[in-house]
Amino acid sequence: MRILVTGGRGLLGSAVVTELLHRGHNVLSFQRSPSGTDAHDVLGDITDPSAVAAAMRGADAVVHLAALVSMSGPLSDFERVNVGGTQNVIAAAQAAGVGRFVHVSSPSVAHVGRALVGDPGGRAEPDHARGHYARTKAVAELLALAADSEGMAVTSIRPHLVWGPGDTQLIARIAQRARAGRLFLIDHGAALIDSTYVDNAAEAIAQALDRATLPEVRGRAFVVTNGQPRTVAEMLGRIAAAAGCPAPRRSVPASLAKGAGSAVERAWSISGRAGEPPITRFIAEQLSTAHWFDQRLTCEALDWHPRIPLDEGFRRLREWFESLG
């Protein structure tokens, strides 16, 4: 198949490109700067409809990963990229007669702030999801699934907390804070959270593409995780250990952390500083309430199982840190 991947430069995007190439597909990678993968790069911005349409020409399938992922920033930026961009990709795919469309989403689109304990992953909730990112991704997912039609099979994949070697977002920041001795736990880090080793998420997406036309797959959203929930304390401890740092021991109460998160968030947006605030209410919530999922339906529908267990993932992470010196 000739497959267009949007957002092929990120941690997950590049892994998806590599996996699809490995499966023998002809892959085009569409993003603003070179992907660094072996795919044929097409440079452009998903907010530019003509650039998207041009890249789409001749494609049999699309994997749409490109999104604005951030904990802060004005709503309009999120809407432009996550909603407008997705509309552009859908329109171009429909125009080009693309048969399979895998939309990459996030479990946060259905998360309204409660603890998720073995949650099967509900419907996207644009009005109730937490924060600009999750809300705009919720709208995008509903748009994508609504485009499922006889001619084009659409599936949404929601990997939760993707990590792995090369992660400049989550992993690198945790390591950085751990090195600086500024990594702390919220409520002793007892909340259970799911995460996904990047290769497993990429394989799930490739499987979804293979099986997109099946009735139990098309028009549906699937949560993808490693199926190995761990306490926040253990996750942070393992990442710190992989980076050669001691596990965090200090803890702050959730209420305090949430309050601090909101305050920092406000200060950040008022002062207009670039980059990410150190903690936001969203993160505080994520790190103090359980987020783990029942993905039995996902495994069955995608005929997929997470191949790399967490232990192996952490071992590879350690190698990566060591290779950085």
Place this chain on the structure above:
Amino acid sequence: MSTAPACLPPPGLPGLDPRWSVVVEARDADGVSRSWHVLDTHADGPEEDIRLTVLCVHGNPTWSYLWRSVLASAPADVRVIAVDHLDMGFSDRTGTVRPLAQRVADLGSLTSALGVVGPVVVVAHDWGGPISLGWVLEHQDEVAGVALLNTAVHQPDASRAPSVIRVARATPVRHAATVLTPAFIRGTTALSGRRLPPDVAAAYSAPYRSADARAAIGDFVADIPLEDDHVSAGTLEAIAEGIRALTMPVLLLWGPGDPVFSDRYLHDLEERLPQADVHRYEGARHLVIEDAPALVADLWTWISDLRAGGAEQAADDRAGSAQVDRPMWAALAERAAADPDGLALAEPRDGSWRRIPWALLDANVARLASGLAAEGVRPGDRVSVLIPVGADLIAVIYACWRLGASVVVTDAGLGPRGMVRALRSAAPDHIVAVPKGLALVRLAALPGRRIPVSRLVEIARAGAALPLPAGPGLDDEALVAFTSGSTGPAKGVVYAHRQLQATRDLLQEHYGLTPDDALVAAFAPWAVLGPALGIPSAIPDMDVTAPRTLTARAVADATRQVRGTLMWASPAALTGVLKTASALTDDDLAALQSLRYVLGAGAPVSAAILHGIQRLVPGASVRTPYGMTEVLPVCDVVIDDIDAAGPGPGVLVGNPLPGVEVRISEVDGEGRARGLLSDAPGVLGEVAVRAPHRKVRYDRLWATERASSRDAGWHRTGDVGSLDERGRLWIAGRLAHVITTVDGPIGPVPVEQAVERIPGVDRAACVGVGPTGAQLVVVVCVTGGREEGVANLALTDDVRAVTGLDVAAVLLRRDLPVDIRHQSKIDRRAVAEWADRLLAGRR
């Protein structure tokens, strides 16, 4: 009083499907057309496929809404009709006062109008009971069965009307409470033990929002005939007597916490309807259908059994067996004849030993049997014994058996609350008690005639001149004992003489007991078996309510008294013995060596304890029997075999004893034991036991009994385990504690055993969190530290390594909650709830 025709309920009431609601016109007994609101599963559906009609009749002051979940769960070929009485719910406000007889006639005209034909199962609650039973008496040919929930047809003799109703009936109070304000409705919905969700409570009061709409509630309460000259008294009396002739199956479903219709109304109905199946939902109150989540499913199970043609539980395979009736007191009588002055019983008293010879014990039992009979204890009566283990207890128990009464045994391990709850459920006719027991009985206002132990001498003396009553039959009830209640409220377990004799014979045969043996009875339930076995018993000096207080010297003393060969003790008692072993003199040690068997019974005994005991008595066979209140013993295992077997899929309890069969019903991914009974090795499932000495049934727990006996002739134990290639049973925990992971079910015990082998871990509990079928394994460790919460990475790694499981979290706790009785069974449900809260991030 104003009038208004029937109408439909407002939309949106929780659980109520608007398609069920219809208004039906029917002429009442006076020929006046009345309109009724009725819920009907077949309101607009085809009637030709209906095989059965279930007619649901509410009481006061509810309405057909009460039955919504019965309608919601009805099979397609069953028509469920739930009526609103006239002047109640959304039916006609007639402006008339309708006495009981008229209400019975009203119901008849309505069922005619609805075209109800047999077979019909009638289900009723509260004052719907008398009304629907009146209807049943007039439609007997059509009625296939009757299920009654917290109701009454008669004011039991010698008891006053329920005080709540007496107050409500006092006229000014009645008017104010029932008509002027919705307090009576609120009060009744508040009689639910669970707090009803606000929208459900609101739905109950939906038809009663105005004083006019509530008028009938006042009249309904006024029509409760408590006085003999009441206009409805004759009708009620006719119904109460008439139902004695009913032969159809009856089910009584009861919320014992009902301040209106208390247990004594249940007992009155049981007496009138002896064929009734009874289930008491412990903790449920007046609105039992709201309080007991299992009730509706249980009702449908009962109805489906009816439809399957009576579905009598397959004939009890024991009833026809050629068991010889050798009464429980037979050996006692024989020893009394053969060796009158020989020692039967030694018990510590005032610092020395009271020694009772066989002839005296036998004579005391006979005199007490006659004396108690003269006191009014009849064959078939239940007698509760609140007496510490000793000569008095043994004499009373054998006397009760001798005269054909049944003994209710509630050991102190249940705790005062559990004991009161157990006594209420068993409802003994007589209570023989020491002063402490009498105080408890009085405090809890338990029914039953009270006989202080201080009167036993006088009763026996009176009995000496009286003839011995005729003895019981082999299948007459002999004993009600209680489960430990570590997985829910304690359940009453009924035994007949047949099962007790079978237990005695099994012990005699398996341990090869002869008159030269003697019992050191440190384990309360079995301490009374010495006379039945025809061997002397010595009761060690201990506080039976605190088994840990048993000392090694007390055991040695008792052993010396009878030259004991067989000792039963709980794990806690054995722990006490080991702790105090250093105080044993050489003489004590020598005395202990007469023991042939030491049996640690009642709960799993750790290998360390067993080894400790073995070192004290090297010549004895140290064993732990496996069994439960419902069938004891099932297996037993020698400590050497446990050592030789090494770690395995749980606790090794050994091979089944002679005459006992064990099978496994495989557990599925949802934690249900659905598998056919099998002896295939290596399969994790619920343990089922068939043995001549298993229980007759659970007491007043019809649904529990049916579930436990659903394989005809077998008792499902609620334990999970597996058999090995040599037919030995390994216990992996309780079915209710099975963890249902995506990779299949896991029993907690083998996981805990593996974790407890990690140095530094004193105790471990393995529990599941998350939804059934997708649960995560969580291990909670006690390491002696003060810290609680997430364990460090090193211990986490160790736990995963020794268990080989993807354990989601390893947690630390200062200690683990255990059951009151044995102080050893982990309350895994409480641990799971704690872990679930912690790991969800809720606080």
